[in-house]
Amino acid sequence: MLNKLSDTIYYLSNQDDKERPTLGLVCGDQFSLIIDAGNSPQHAQDFLLEIEKRNVPPVKYVVITHAHWDHFLGMNEFNATVIVNNQTNEMIKEWQGFSYDDRSLQKYVTANQMSPICMKVLQTDMTNRERFKLKSPDVIFENTLTIDLGNKLCILERIKSTHTDDATIIYIPDEKVVFLGDCAYGTTTNSLFHYKQSLLSPMIKDIQKYDAEMFLLGHESICDLNEMNVYWEELTAANQAVNSTSLEQAMKSFKEENNREPNDNERFFIKAFVNDRNIQSD
Numbered sequence: 001m002l003n004k005l006s007d008t009i010y011y012l013s014n015q016d017d018k019e020r021p022t023l024g025l026v027c028g029d030q031f032s033l034i035i036d037a038g039n040s041p042q043h044a045q046d047f048l049l050e051i052e053k054r055n056v057p058p059v060k061y062v063v064i065t066h067a068h069w070d071h072f073l074g075m076n077e078f079n080a081t082v083i084v085n086n087q088t089n090e091m092i093k094e095w096q097g098f099s100y101d102d103r104s105l106q107k108y109v110t111a112n113q114m115s116p117i118c119m120k121v122l123q124t125d126m127t128n129r130e131r132f133k134l135k136s137p138d139v140i141f142e143n144t145l146t147i148d149l150g151n152k153l154c155i156l157e158r159i160k161s162t163h164t165d166d167a168t169i170i171y172i173p174d175e176k177v178v179f180l181g182d183c184a185y186g187t188t189t190n191s192l193f194h195y196k197q198s199l200l201s202p203m204i205k206d207i208q209k210y211d212a213e214m215f216l217l218g219h220e221s222i223c224d225l226n227e228m229n230v231y232w233e234e235l236t237a238a239n240q241a242v243n244s245t246s247l248e249q250a251m252k253s254f255k256e257e258n259n260r261e262p263n264d265n266e267r268f269f270i271k272a273f274v275n276d277r278n279i280q281s282d
């Protein structure tokens, strides 16, 4: 079911058991814009079916927040202009060259070009895979792009992110809502989960320059300003405590700087920043 965030903004909640991220819908007087295309044709179709039930202006644009498969593999289903930043465009090219029959999928999984979960999802949620070819995005922007849906502006910006190098966020000033995609998350390199330490404060700055009260995250659905600020504070405190590859030292620094033990989130973040130190020093 489509959740209604405001008179003009809806979203389909993330569904973790199916690796489905949050999908967004912003409606102007004339047109609608979709945020993220879904992890498969079936995910996109499920979303389109929900949209049909609402009396909204035609979908003219689809913005893809970043080039992770679960956010774009449904894009062929939309009869709309697909918009990405230039880095996302480069990264999606690999997937345009792929074939999606079982043998090919298995080959990509073996070569570490595709995750086993992605293969599993496609085997259930991509019919006619034998002939499937991923289309190319239609509009490619560098840094920012503003779209008017009819008395409804959407501001797209490529920002710095601890998750990927190609993160686009979408801000709707009218509603003080921002769609973050996965940008605020960490990432996994060589099976080690980490937050890119050097990008944390530039990212927070990039996001906080927008006057937002509601935040939609790729795998969480919705956060209010207070929840978002707690998240930034915990990440920042954890980041400040990590000055070397020593977890023990970082835990000690945290206690000294904050006069308390780290909570569970902060403990998790400290480990992720220590992992980042290890990856950077490799």
Ligand SMILES: [Zn+2]
Binding pocket: 066, 068, 163, 182
């Ligand atoms: Zn992602």
